[in-house]
Amino acid sequence: MPAAMNMENVDIPPNYDLSDIDKAYAAINYPRDLSSVWKALKTIDLDSNTKLAIIVAYAEHDILEMRRLLGAHSSSIPVRRSTHPVVAITRTIKRFLG
Secondary structure (H helix, E strand, C coil): CCHHHCCCCCCCCCCCCCCHHHHHHHHHHCCCCHHHHHHHHHHCCCCHHHHHHHHHHHHCCCHHHHHHHHHHHHHCCCCCCCCCHHHHHHHHHHHHHC
16 A cells, blocks of 8 residues: 555555464455355354354355354454554544544
8 A cells, every 4th residue: 555545654565474363354254165164264253143143144055143153252352552564554544434
């Protein structure tokens, strides 16, 4: 992201490396098959009821419900404040999009 696109005026270089968590969230949001969903659920720290509900939603071909369940989990994770430029940029974008 060019510096002109953020309030902090910081150039953010592209990141082409996805973490295991990134890959797991992608697998839940865009499931290929049950094994990819199962692998993702082993990676993401979810309670057993949420994992089961995601598997049931997958079996019912309800991807929107899978995403809703994952989103409900994600919003419950406390945010750790950071001064890292990428985190600051993300916060700026979220405030801008409102």
